[in-house]
Amino acid sequence: MDKWIKEASAFIERKTTKNAIDIGASFPHATKQGKYDKESPQWWTAGFWPGILWNVYHATNEYAFKNLAIQLEHKMDYLLNNPNKVDHDIGFMWTLTSLARYQITADETAKNTALLAANMLLARFNSAGHFFKAWNNWHGTNDNSGIVIIDSMMNMGLLFWASEETGDPRFMVAAKAHCDMVLKHFIRNDGSVHQMVRFNSLTGELIEKLGGQGYSKNSSWSRGCSWAIFGFAIAYHYTKEERYLSSAMKVTNHFALHLQHDPIPLWDFRIPSHTDGTKYDYRDSSASAIAACGTLLISQYAPLEEKRFYLAFGRDLLKRLYEHAATIEDDQNQALIIHGTSHWPEKKNLDTGLIYGDYFFTQGIYALNGINNNFWLGDSWNVL
Numbered sequence: 079m080d081k082w083i084k085e086a087s088a089f090i091e092r093k094t095t096k097n098a099i100d101i102g103a104s105f106p107h108a109t110k111q112g113k114y115d116k117e118s119p120q121w122w123t124a125g126f127w128p129g130i131l132w133n134v135y136h137a138t139n140e141y142a143f144k145n146l147a148i149q150l151e152h153k154m155d156y157l158l159n160n161p162n163k164v165d166h167d168i169g170f171m172w173t174l175t176s177l178a179r180y181q182i183t184a185d186e187t188a189k190n191t192a193l194l195a196a197n198m199l200l201a202r203f204n205s206a207g208h209f210f211k212a213w214n215n216w217h218g219t220n221d222n223s224g225i226v227i228i229d230s231m232m233n234m235g236l237l238f239w240a241s242e243e244t245g246d247p248r249f250m251v252a253a254k255a256h257c258d259m260v261l262k263h264f265i266r267n268d269g270s271v272h273q274m275v276r277f278n279s280l281t282g283e284l285i286e287k288l289g290g291q292g293y294s295k296n297s298s299w300s301r302g303c304s305w306a307i308f309g310f311a312i313a314y315h316y317t318k319e320e321r322y323l324s325s326a327m328k329v330t331n332h333f334a335l336h337l338q339h340d341p342i343p344l345w346d347f348r349i350p351s352h353t354d355g356t357k358y359d360y361r362d363s364s365a366s367a368i369a370a371c372g373t374l375l376i377s378q379y380a381p382l383e384e385k386r387f388y389l390a391f392g393r394d395l396l397k398r399l400y401e402h403a404a405t406i407e408d409d410q411n412q413a414l415i416i417h418g419t420s421h422w423p424e425k426k427n428l429d430t431g432l433i434y435g436d437y438f439f440t441q442g443i444y445a446l447n448g449i450n451n452n453f454w455l456g457d458s459w460n461v462l
Contacts, residue, residue: 079447086400086443087137090414093405094134094440097412098142101127103149108420109431112411119154122167126437129174129453133440136182137449144182151175151191158194161201165213168199169233174437177239178453189243196240199233200252207282208255215279223279227290228264228271228302230256231309235454238316242456250317257313257322263287264306265325269332270298270347271306291421293358298347300365303333308372312454314379326376327384333369334391341402342366345419360428362419363403364435370395370442375452396442404439405431415439 105124106114117123128147135143154175157164164171172195180188202210210230215223234253241249263284264272274290277283292299310326313319336347342361349358373392380388400406403415413431420427441452 082397082400083443083446086396086404087447087449089400089404089406090440090443091134091138093409093412093414094130094143095140096409098131098146100412103146103153105150105153106412106433108418108427108433109411109413109416112408112413112431114412114431114433120157120163122165122170123433124150124154125171125174126433129178129437130433130440132174132178132182132453133437133444133451136451137444137447147175148179151179151188155191158191158198161198162214164198166199166202166210166230166233168195168202169230169236171195173233173236173239173453177236177456178451181451181453181456192236193240193244196236196249199236200240200249203252203256204277204279204282206280207277208259209277209282210252210256211279221279224277224285225274226259226277227274228260228309229305231260231305231313232454234309235312235316235456238312239456242316253313254317254319257310260306260309261321261325265329269303269328269330271302271329273299273302289423291423293346293349293422296348298332298336300333300336300343300345300347300362301368303329303347304365304368304372307333307369308375308454311372311375311379315375315455323376323379326372327380327388330369330373330376330388330391337366341398342417345422358422360419360422361417362435363399363415363417364419364432364438366395366399367415367435367438367442370399371438371445371452374442374445375455392442393446396439396446399439400443 104116107117107123128150131143131147176188176191209226212225212227213222237249237253263275272287273292274288276285289295306329310322314322337343342363343365345360345362370392373388377389403417405411414436416431418432418435
């Protein structure tokens with residue numbers, strides 16, 4: 079094992095130990111001057127800090143991490159009785175809390191909570207359009223009932239797991255239908271990805287494709303590519319449908335082509351090349367961390383002659399993050415990695431630490447260290 083992987087693991091454990099005291103039972107999202115802000119338990123990122131804690135507990139067996147993760151999970155319990163307060167990111171939120179707890183501790187209560195979350199997610203399925211609606215129907219005067227975003231691919235794992243756990247095919251059927259819809263309407267021939275698509279929620283017909291968090295409707299939002307890479311790799315893991323693996327590989331190849339030798343990808347691979355006084359060239363470390371985890375999973379299933387490329391690319395993404403984004407020399411910065419971009423179109427959280435970047439960096443490093451538990455898959459994995 080390379081020295082940098084061991085060093086990165088030790089760095090994660092050291093900083094998480096400090097953050098367990100400083101952040102505690104709060105729900106961090108993005109850093110401001112090196113300190114994480116706090117969101118409510120219903121914000122879509124609520125599961126990532128508990129997910130980090132479960133990863134570090136799994137690696138160290140230090141009960142303080144486990145106890146804090148459970149405390150955070152229970153702060154989210156009220157949402158399971160309030161479906162109007164949650165959206166499709168039920169998958170993100172409870173995969174990394176209740177499902178993680180069940181996988182590590184075999185606690186039946188945690189399993190039942192994860193299944194309840196999966197049922198709440200299943201209820202969001204639109205049978206006319208074969209999609210899971212991203213958000214609740216109305217936000218002010220905006221009708222969101224037909225909005226779907228590429229991020230949704232990461233929520234399908236909870237449904238695949240629920241079908242495997244219970245034997246109930248409804249979860250699998252709906253998740254596969256959604257994945258096939260994404261293949262049809264989100265993935266371009268060159269491997270780039272649309273971030274947002276609007277459908278008629280009554281007929282299921284396509285209305286328009288939107289830019290969302292990307293620069294434009296024709297651009298290539300790098301984190302959206304990462305969600306597709308990992309999401310389709312997860313879909314292949316559960317279904318063994320070749321079209322999902324092929325799509326994950328195609329988007330990875332697009333990502334690699336546009337990353338080239340940059341240590342951290344641009345937040346959008348198709349930002350304008352001209353200068354008009356606007357700063358476009360922000361980086362997004364979270365896109366690399368997510369893509370690394372997805373690419374490492376692809377390496378488990380890719381044809382023999384391609385395995386080495388995907389494994390090497392995933393390792394290289396993580397090494398670049400460790401060398402160019404990790405806060406190794408800054409003990410006061412609560413983020414594990416910096417240079418993340420949350421939402422450039424709304425000018426939110428630019429060049430900062432993001433809790434989901436930290437989570438996927440942790441998962442990826444631990445995977446290389448052979449001590450990771452991939453909560454998205456419902457079972458342990460090891461890329462070595």
